Amino acid sequence: SAVISQKPSRDICQRGTSLTIQCQVDSQVTMMFWYRQQPGQSLTLIATANQGSEATYESGFVIDKFPISRPNLTFSTLTVSNMSPEDSSIYLCSVEEGQGAITEAFFGQGTRLTVV
Amino acid sequence: SQKIEQNSEALNIQEGKTATLTCNYTNYSPAYLQWYRQDPGRGPVFLLLIRENEKEKRKERLKVTFDTTLKQSLFHITASQPADSATYLCALDEAAGNKLTFGGGTRVLVKP
Numbered sequence: 595s596a597v598i599s600q601k602p603s604r605d606i607c608q609r610g611t612s613l614t615i616q617c618q619v620d621s622q623v624t625m626m627f628w629y630r631q632q633p634g635q636s637l638t639l640i641a642t643a644n645q646g647s648e649a650t651y652e653s654g655f656v657i658d659k660f661p662i663s664r665p666n667l668t669f670s671t672l673t674v675s676n677m678s679p680e681d682s683s684i685y686l687c688s689v690e691e692g693q694g695a696i697t698e699a700f701f702g703q704g705t706r707l708t709v710v
Numbered sequence: 711s712q713k714i715e716q717n718s719e720a721l722n723i724q725e726g727k728t729a730t731l732t733c734n735y736t737n738y739s740p741a742y743l744q745w746y747r748q749d750p751g752r753g754p755v756f757l758l759l760i761r762e763n764e765k766e767k768r769k770e771r772l773k774v775t776f777d778t779t780l781k782q783s784l785f786h787i788t789a790s791q792p793a794d795s796a797t798y799l800c801a802l803d804e805a806a807g808n809k810l811t812f813g814g815g816t817r818v819l820v821k822p
Binding site for chain 1: 744746751752753754755756759799801803809810811812813814815
């Protein structure tokens with residue numbers, strides 16, 4: 595099973611600034627996923643990051659607000675840009691492993707972001 | 711529109727009893743359904759996967775059922791313990807690609 599290290603684990607940021615979250619996996623994976631989990635809510639997929647190509651964003655999320663890097667098969671970053679209090683949330687990176695079409699998701703411990 | 715529903719109200723249960731959680735979905739035809747556990751301040755952790763052609767799956771004190779006619783999965787924790795207190799999430803695969811969609815989760819509190 596994949597082991598995912600995510601940092602920072604938490605941060606308090608001023609509105610208008612940006613925060614970059616790092617995600618390191620202990621194995622090479624094709625796709626890495628970035629989720630947002632707002633307080634009391636479920637996980638919402640922000641984007642899928644593939645190595646060597648642009649990330650694929652879900653409806654409601656745009657690259658200018660959440661730029662993603664994927665420089666190699668074990669690492670990815672998500673930047674939350676020009677933050678506002680509405681961006682306060684937990685951000686999680688994830689990878690999936692499995693056989694064929696059936697996969698299991700592994701998550702980092704999350705980054706708890708508070709924007710003041 | 712596609713929807714996954716879990717009971718948003720917390721489930722309070724006495725130690726030793728069985729906790730039963732529900733996951734209902736609409737406008738999906740999932741090939742499989744997964745259950746995850748999430749503790750406060752942590753990412754979800756995979757518990758069980760059940761395929762569309764499986765009616766029931768067990769793992770230690772956990773039991774999952776999957777009824778594709780009712781579009782429902784039930785998640786049971788038998789002989790519950792205070793350490794089982796957490797939020798439990800169900801997740802379905804999307805038809806295209808390996809993209810999981812999560813329900814809102816149900817918080818379980820097991821009282822000693």
